[in-house]
Each structure stands twice: as structure tokens, then as C-alpha cells.
Amino acid sequence: xxxxxxxxxxxxxxGAAAAWGRRAEAAALRKCFLPFLGTEPALDLDVSMDxxxxxxxxxASLWLHRFYIYSVIALGISLWIVVQLxxxxxxxxxxNGNLFSEVVEEKQANGYAALQAKEVYVAGIKxxxxxxxxxxxxxAKGLAEAVTSLNLxxxxxxxxxYDPDDCLAEETTSRNxxxxxxxxxxxxxxTESAAWFCKWLEETANDFRFGKTYLKGLRYAVFGLGNxxxxxxxxxxxxxxxRWLWMLSASRIMTRxxxxxxxxxxxxGSIEADFEAWKTKFLNCLQALCxxxxxxxxxxxxxxxxxxxxxQSKESSDHEHGASEYENAEAEELVExxxxxxxxxxxxxxxxxxxxxxDLGNVMSHMKKAKRERELExxxxxxxxxxxTAGRKEAGEKxxxxxxxxxxxxxxxxxxxxxxxxxxxxCRWTKSMLRGRGGxxxxxxxxxxxxxxxxxxPSLACANKCVFCWRHHTNPVGTEWxxxxxxxxxxxxxxxxxxxNMIKQFKGVSGVKADRFEEAMTAKHCALSLVGEPIMYPExxxxxKLLHQHNISSFLVTNAQxxxxxxxxxxxxxxxxxxxxxxxxxxxxxxxxxxKDFWQRFLDSLKALxxxxxxxxxxxxxxxxxxxxxxKAYADLVSLGKPDFIEVKGVTYCGESSASSLTMAxxxxxxxxxxxxxxLAELIPDYEIACEHEHSNCLLIAHKKFKVxxxxxxxxxxxxxxxxxxxxxxxxxxxxxxxxxxxxxxxxWALFGSSQRGFDPLDVRYQRKNKAKDIxxx
Numbered sequence: 201x202x203x204x205x206x207x208x209x210x211x212x213x214x215g216a217a218a219a220w221g222r223r224a225e226a227a228a229l230r231k232c233f234l235p236f237l238g239t240e241p242a243l244d245l246d247v248s249m250d251x252x253x254x255x256x257x258x259x260a261s262l263w264l265h266r267f268y269i270y271s272v273i274a275l276g277i278s279l280w281i282v283v284q285l286x287x288x289x290x291x292x293x294x295x296n297g298n299l300f301s302e303v304v305e306e307k308q309a310n311g312y313a314a315l316q317a318k319e320v321y322v323a324g325i326k327x328x329x330x331x332x333x334x335x336x337x338x339x340a341k342g343l344a345e346a347v348t349s350l351n352l353x354x355x356x357x358x359x360x361x362y363d364p365d366d367c368l369a370e371e372t373t374s375r376n377x378x379x380x381x382x383x384x385x386x387x388x389x390x391t392e393s394a395a396w397f398c399k400w401l402e403e404t405a406n407d408f409r410f411g412k413t414y415l416k417g418l419r420y421a422v423f424g425l426g427n428x429x430x431x432x433x434x435x436x437x438x439x440x441x442x443r444w445l446w447m448l449s450a451s452r453i454m455t456r457x458x459x460x461x462x463x464x465x466x467x468x469g470s471i472e473a474d475f476e477a478w479k480t481k482f483l484n485c486l487q488a489l490c491x492x493x494x495x496x497x498x499x500x501x502x503x504x505x506x507x508x509x510x511x512q513s514k515e516s517s518d519h520e521h522g523a524s525e526y527e528n529a530e531a532e533e534l535v536e537x538x539x540x541x542x543x544x545x546x547x548x549x550x551x552x553x554x555x556x557x558x559d560l561g562n563v564m565s566h567m568k569k570a571k572r573e574r575e576l577e578x579x580x581x582x583x584x585x586x587x588x589t590a591g592r593k594e595a596g597e598k599x600x601x602x603x604x605x606x607x608x609x610x611x612x613x614x615x616x617x618x619x620x621x622x623x624x625x626x627c628r629w630t631k632s633m634l635r636g637r638g639g640x641x642x643x644x645x646x647x648x649x650x651x652x653x654x655x656x657x658p659s660l661a662c663a664n665k666c667v668f669c670w671r672h673h674t675n676p677v678g679t680e681w682x683x684x685x686x687x688x689x690x691x692x693x694x695x696x697x698x699x700x701n702m703i704k705q706f707k708g709v710s711g712v713k714a715d716r717f718e719e720a721m722t723a724k725h726c727a728l729s730l731v732g733e734p735i736m737y738p739e740x741x742x743x744x745k746l747l748h749q750h751n752i753s754s755f756l757v758t759n760a761q762x763x764x765x766x767x768x769x770x771x772x773x774x775x776x777x778x779x780x781x782x783x784x785x786x787x788x789x790x791x792x793x794x795x796k797d798f799w800q801r802f803l804d805s806l807k808a809l810x811x812x813x814x815x816x817x818x819x820x821x822x823x824x825x826x827x828x829x830x831x832k833a834y835a836d837l838v839s840l841g842k843p844d845f846i847e848v849k850g851v852t853y854c855g856e857s858s859a860s861s862l863t864m865a866x867x868x869x870x871x872x873x874x875x876x877x878x879x880l881a882e883l884i885p886d887y888e889i890a891c892e893h894e895h896s897n898c899l900l901i902a903h904k905k906f907k908v909x910x911x912x913x914x915x916x917x918x919x920x921x922x923x924x925x926x927x928x929x930x931x932x933x934x935x936x937x938x939x940x941x942x943x944x945x946x947x948x949w950a951l952f953g954s955s956q957r958g959f960d961p962l963d964v965r966y967q968r969k970n971k972a973k974d975i976x977x978x
Contacts, residue, residue: 321492323375324353328362330382330394330437336425339475340381346483350490360393364400372417377453377486380441383425386792388433398437405444416449421485423478425471427461429678429794434458454485463599463606464682470603601661601676601683610660616698619686621737624656624695625730626702634703634720635711637966641893642727642755644950644958645847645900646774647915651716652724654699654752658691658737663761665792666780679794681738688743692750699723723750724918729757729776736762741770748925753918757819761795763804767811771925771937773916774815777805777841781826782833790826806841815916815939818843823851824868828876835883844906844939845914846887848877850897870897877901890914891950893958895965900952906943912951915944 262269325347329340340356347354359382371378385391390398404410422445424438435458442456459474460466468474600620602610607617615623629640629650639650661678703720706712726747728734735758737743747754753773758766760777769775781787784799795801809816818841822828838846850868868876874892877899881889890902890912906913921942927935949956959965 320375322352322377322486322490324355324377325379325486326371326376327354327356327379327381328359328397329356329380330359330391330397331425332383332385332391332393335471336381336383336391339423339425342475343379343381343479343482346479347486350483350487352486352490358393359397362397364397364404368418369414372415372450376419377489378418378420379482380420380422380438381425382422382437382441384427384430384433384435384437388430388436390437394437398441401441401444405447410448412447413449415445416451418445418448418450419453420445420450421452421454421482422456423475424456424458425461426458427677428465429462432796434460453489454482457481461676462678463601463603463676464678466599469599470605472603472605598682598684601659606676616702618691618694618698620684621660621686622656622658622691622695623660623730624654624698624702626699627653627655627727629653630655630703630720631706632966633963634706634713634716635709635966636713636716636963637711638895638959638963641847641849641896641898641900641958642725643960644893645845645891645914645946647918647944647946648725648753648755649719651720652722653727654695654723654725655727655730656695656699657728657730657732657734658688658740658743659734660732661736662732662759663736663794664733664759665794666790677794678736681736685738688739688746691743692746696723696750723752725753725755727755727757729755733759733762735765735769740765741768744770744772745929748922751922753916753921758805759791759793760802760805761793761798763801763808766805766808769812771814771928773918773921774817775809775812776817776819776847777809777843779806779818779820779834779837780823782830782837786827786830790823803840806837810840810842813936813938815845816841816843818846820846820848821851822848822868822873822876824866824872826866828868828872831876831880831883834880838884838887844903845890846880846901848873848880848899848901852897868897870894873897873899889952891946891958892952892954893950895959905940908943912946913943914946914950917942917944 325344327340327344327347329336331337331340337358344354344356382394383391389395404414422438422442424435424442426433426435426438428434438456438458442452446452457474457478459471459478461471463470466474468477602617602620610617610623613625615625617623627640627650629638629643630653633639633643633649633651639648640653642648642653643650659681661676661681661683663677663679665677700721703717706717706720734740734756744754744756755774755776756769756772757776757778760779766775766777781790787793787799787802791798793801818838820834850870850873851866877889881887881901884901887901887903888907889899890906891900891914892898900914902912902914924937924941928937948954949961950958
């Protein structure tokens with residue numbers, strides 16, 4: 201008991217001590233917190249002291265551990281911010297991938313309607329084209345067929361029929377992709393159909409009232425059509441449209457591409473191949489967009505190359521990653537389309553340009569690449585027209601002038617193509633004279649036998665794109681020879697064989713005269729005027745010598761853009777220069793030459809013509825409302841070149857062509873041509889009107905030295921010419937001869953003013969039934 205009492209006493213003592221300690225602690229807390237609580241509160245005697253002690257204990261604990269509490273709160277806030285940022289980024293990536301979504305209402309079997317969100321990335325494709333010759337239109341239709349195969353709505357629109365002021369802004373929310381296929385026309389100007397669209401877009405891009413985000417949301421791609429021969433204006437329109445759309449915050453879905461009509465410089469060998477390569481890349485890009493695997497443009501593009509393409513490729517599908525290395529290399533080659541002008545102005549940094557540090561590597565790489573290309577161009581130019589070589593390329597590296605598409609187009613027109621750059625075709629006058637229905641104006645003026653004339657060319661390329669080109673510009677253009685070259689022996693042999701094969705097709709045809717058919721199997725004349733610029737062919741002199749060795753006379757036509765080649769030309773039976781206009785402005789408008797110094801070349805060519813000793817001819821083509829009012833200027837050009845003859849012919853209307861705006865209204869009547877010739881003859885006293893060929897709407901003005909004893913001698917003694925040219929060759933060129941040495945008397949029926957008006961009385965003029973008399977030419 202004693203021991204139990206002691207333990208009980210000790211328990212009470214301990215409890216009392218604890219209670220006293222709690223009271224002391226509470227008292228201390230009250231003193232501590234009184235400054236915050238104000239005056240000491242009046243405590244109710246009925247409230248338990250233990251409760252107050254507990255409250256003050258909690259407050260004191262919180263105060264003493266306040267720094268730990270602050271740290272925990274700060275950590276929690278930081279974690280919350282990190283979670284919010286991560287969640288927002290995920291949502292942003294998802295919204296970028298899902299460009300658009302629409303709500304589709306689906307009817308259920310029980311009649312109720314349920315709303316289901318369906319993602320739509322591409323609603324359709326709109327293909328806009330601006331074309332002059334029809335190439336861009338053809339490409340647009342081909343692209344539309346390819347897009348249709350992807351089960352996407354597609355619309356092909358001519359820019360001439362589109363009002364951008366009312367419609368283009370709608371494409372920012374239409375979910376469509378706009379594709380622009382635009383050609384560059386003369387002097388870097390847009391085609392007629394695209395002129396208004398380009399003018400509106402340029403003004404809008406530079407008008408502060410529209411704002412820089414006017415077309416934000418519009419997605420587009422651009423493919424330009426041009427010719428790199430026009431160095432200063434190559435694909436200007438495509439580049440401008442691309443830049444103006446970008447300035448208005450439209451988004452590129454892929455890099456701008458540029459097709460090149462110049463097969464020597466085209467990346468894929470022809471503009472058709474350039475387009476096919478771009479189309480394949482575009483369709484792959486389009487499929488990726490439809491699957492939601494492509495991001496929109498980052499909006500930070502500095503030029504025609506989309507800066508976000510590299511990032512997009514990392515996020516593309518396995519299908520795109522599985523493409524072959526060749527396809528990837530080809531696509532990468534395709535996107536490098538910026539010109540040196542853009543590189544200098546935008547990458548290297550003009551006075552107003554800013555280069556990001558992250559772009560410096562790309563800039564330096566591009567500059568090195570451009571330098572290498574310039575060195576190659578300077579060191580490996582190929583054979584120039586003057587016969588000089590500057591780092592001649594291996595023959596295997598040069599491309600053929602005739603591409604597959606060009607071969608198809610020319611073959612459909614009746615050409616028999618030879619090798620890689622030559623051709624032959626049967627003239628309609630050859631067919632006519634075979635049947636005894638009359639010969640061409642050369643038969644009337646110079647006595648050729650039209651059924652024995654072979655129309656050919658050793659060069660399909662030309663340095664002009666004349667508005668009245670009777671081949672509708674299906675032939676290539678260029679200012680110098682940059683293609684593979686065939687040997688003249690092969691060209692002549694195949695030309696003769698093809699010509700004979702075409703003649704053979706007339707065997708047994710009703711109306712064909714047997715004697716003329718037999719004669720036609722042996723060509724006696726060659727008109728090097730089929731198409732293109734024959735004098736561009738580097739081996740033109742060898743080709744002419746081969747013609748003469750085969751007893752074939754030569755009639756060579758040049759467009760007066762190669763004066764040095766005219767001077768270096770070996771004797772020709774008759775050398776023509778086309779004088780299509782008499783002033784610099786009208787020549788540029790009509791011939792549309794490629795050379796910058798075209799006018800000086802034109803004048804120098806006429807001076808070179810005056811130095812030739814054999815027969816020379818000016819060929820004037822009259823285009824009503826274009827060049828018929830320049831009589832005095834024409835007379836000045838005659839005094840400069842001193843030609844032996846001047847042929848004046850009304851332009852021939854060859855049908856409607858998107859390459860030219862000529863119509864029948866531009867074809868002068870024969871009486872109008874006669875009046876022009878009479879007025880011109882009055883201004884050049886050393887010349888007179890000699891011959892007329894009404895059927896071809898053509899007249900001949902001849903120098904008076906060909907009027908011997910009152911009789912005109914405009915015809916040619918072809919046998920005498922062959923003798924003279926052989927003597928010239930045997931003497932090594934020391935023995936020369938002149939035009940007067942191989943003349944022949946002109947028959948009366950060929951003279952101007954005769955009742956036959958230039959039609960050979962040995963033939964019978966044929967008039968088609970139910971057709972009015974045609975005096976507009978052939």
C-alpha cells in the first residue's frame with residue numbers, strides 16, 4: 201500500500217508539473233502575441249484553460265516553422281506552373297496539327313442526331329493559272345487530274361476570270377489550298393490574263409490600309425514558268441506573286457518552284473520535266489496535309505524557301521521517311537530556286553535586310569554554292585556562236601535541244617526531226633507544184649523549182665519570239681549554242697532521206713505529174729528557213745559546203761541578231777535578213793528578241809550584210825497596225841545594208857494562238873501591200889519594183905543593177921552558181937564572185953504589172969469550191 205501510495209503521489213506530482221508547465225507556456229505565448237492581438241482579451245472563466253493552451257501552442261508552432269511553410273507553398277506553386285506550361289504546350293501542338301475541325305451531324309437509327317467532331321485539314325484545291333502560250337493552262341489541267349485522283353475537290357481558274365478584290369480574302373477561312381501556275385512574259389511582265397491579278401496583289405501588299413495580316417490563313421504554293429535565257433526577267437512573275445502573298449501573311453505549304461523552258465539550263469531537262477518533279481513533291485505534301493502530318497508555315501520565311509520545312513520533315517510520317525535517297529535529293533534540288541538577285545538582296549543582306557544568327561550557316565553555304573556555279577559558268581560555257589570555246593564541256597554532259605515533249609509537238613505538226621536539233625518538212629508549195637497548181641514566190645522571183653525544194657533547218661532554236669511566228673513558238677529559244685551538236689554530214693543525209701520519203705507518199709496520188717514526181721526525188725534547192733535560226737548552228741559553213749557539193753542551192757534566212765556569224769559566212773546562193781520593223785521600239789514589240797543589245801546587233805547585222813558579195817535580200821513582213829507606217833525608217837535601213845533585193849510580204853495568219861494577239865485584222869490586203877511598196881520605192885531611188893506574186897501577197901523590189909538592157913534579171917543561173925562556188929573552194933577562197941555573175945533573165949509573167957500577176961502560165965491555178973478568192977498569203 202505504501203508503495204502504491206507513493207506511485208500515486210508521484211503521478212499527481214507529475215501531472216501537476218505538466219499542467220504548471222502548460223500554464224507557463226501559455227502565459228509566454230500570450231505575452232508574445234499580445235502585440236498582434238491587441239489588448240489582452242478578457243477570458244471567460246467558464247472556458248477551459250486547456251483549449252486556450254492548445255490554440256496558442258498551434259499558433260506558436262506555425263510561427264516558429266513559418267520558413268518551412270513558405271518553402272512548401274513556393275514549391276507547390278512552381279509545380280503548378282510547370283504542369284500548366286506543359287499542358288498548354290501539348291494543347292498548342294495538337295491545335296497546330298489539327299488545322300481545322302468541323303462539326304458533322306450524323307443521323308442515328310433511332311432518329312436522334314448526335315454531334316461528332318471530324319477533323320478536316322484540306323477542304324479542296326484551287327488552281328490558278330496565268331498563261332500566254334497555253335503551257336500553264338495545260339499544267340493546271342494535268343495537276344487537277346492528279347488531285348482529283350486523291351478524292352479532293354479541285355477547281356481550275358484562269359486569273360483573267362478571277363476577281364481577287366472580292367474573292368481572295370475568302371480563302372483565308374475556306375480551308376482550301378491555292379496553287380498558282382504563272383508564266384513570265386515579255387520584259388518580266390505577267391501574261392495578259394494575269395496582269396490585273398498581279399497589279400492588285402502588288403498594290404494590296406504595299407497598301408497600309410489592308411494590313412500585313414490581310415491574307416493570314418491562306419495556304420498556297422507557286423510554280424513559275426520562265427526562260428533562263430532572259431536573265432534579268434527569269435520567272436519574275438512567280439517570284440513576285442510568292443513574295444506579295446508572303447507579305448500579306450499567307451502561308452506557303454511548300455517552297456516555290458521554277459520551270460525553265462531553256463533545256464540547256466533546266467534542272468530536269470525541260471519545263472515539262474521540271475513541272476512533273478514539282479507536281480510529285482506537291483502531291484506528297486498535299487497527302488501529308490490531308491493526314492494532318494504537316495505544320496503550317498512558320499511565318500518566318502525570308503524568301504521563296506519555307507523555313508519550317510526542315511522541322512516538318514522530322515515530324516512527317518514513316519511513308520515520307522521511306523522515300524528513296526534519289527527522290528529526296530531531287531526534292532532538295534527543286535527547292536533551291538532563289539535567284540542571285542534574291543540571294544544578294546535577302547541572304548547576304550542589303551541595307552534593309554536582317555539575318556538571324558541561326559541562318560548564317562545557310563547563308564554562307566548558299567554563297568559558296570553560288571560562287572561555284574559562277575565559276576563553272578565562266579569556265580565551262582560551251583561553244584560560242586563565233587566558234588570560240590571557253591572551257592568546252594564534254595559532249596556527253598550537254599543536253600539535247602529536242603526534249604520528249606517538244607519532239608511530240610513538232611512531230612504532230614508534220615516535222616521529220618533529225619538527230620537532236622534539226623528538222624525537215626514538206627512545204628505546201630512543193631505539194632502544189634507536184635500537182636501542177638503553181639509554185640511559191642521564190643519560183644516567180646528567182647526561178648527555183650518548188651517541187652524540188654527541200655525546206656529544212658540545222659537549228660530549231662531561235663533568238664526571237666516573233667508575234668507572227670508561224671510555228672506558234674513550239675521551238676526552243678537561246679542566244680548561243682549550249683546543246684549537243686550533231687555532225688553536218690549526218691544532218692544532210694537524213695534530211696535528204698526524210699524529204700525523199702515524204703515525196704514518195706505522193707506516188708499515185710491523183711493530179712501528181714509523173715515527170716515532176718521523178719524530178720522531186722532529187723532535191724535541187726534547200727530553203728534554210730523552216731524554223732529557228734540556222735546560223736546559230738556552229739558548223740553552218742560545213743553544212744552549206746555539203747549542200748553545194750550535192751548541187752543543192754542554198755537560201756539561208758537569219759533574224760539579224762548575229763552580225764559576226766554573218767561576216768564569217770561562206771558564200772550562199774542567197775542570204776536573207778528578216779527586217780520586221782524599222783525602229784527599236786517596234787522591233788522589240790514585234791520580234792521580242794532575247795538579246796539586251798538587240799538593236800545594235802540588228803544594225804550591225806545589216807552592215808555585215810552590205811559586205812557580202814553574193815545575193816542579199818531584205819525580207820519585210822507587214823503587220824497591219826504594227827509596222828506599216830514606218831516608210832522613212834525603212835528607207836534608212838535600206839541605205840545601211842544595201843541589199844540586192846527587198847521582199848515585201850503581208851503577214852500570214854496561221855490561226856488563233858495564245859502566243860500572239862494577231863488576228864485577220866492584222867493581215868493587209870494585197871492592194872495595201874502594193875501601195876506600201878510603191879511608196880517605199882519612191883524613197884529609195886536606186887531600186888524599182890520588179891516582180892509580184894499575188895497568191896502569196898508578196899512583191900519584190902530589186903536594185904537597178906539587175907535591170908540589164910531594160911530587162912530584169914532577178915532569176916538565178918543555178919548551174920553557174922555551182923561552178924563559181926566550186927572554183928572558190930578550190931582556190932581556198934581567193935577567187936571570189938558576185939551576185940551579178942550568176943543571174944538569169946526574169947520571164948515576163950513574173951514581172952510586176954503582168955496580167956498573170958506572178959502565176960506561172962504552165963500551171964493551172966486551183967480554187968477551192970465555195971471559198972472566196974484568197975489574197976492574204978499562205
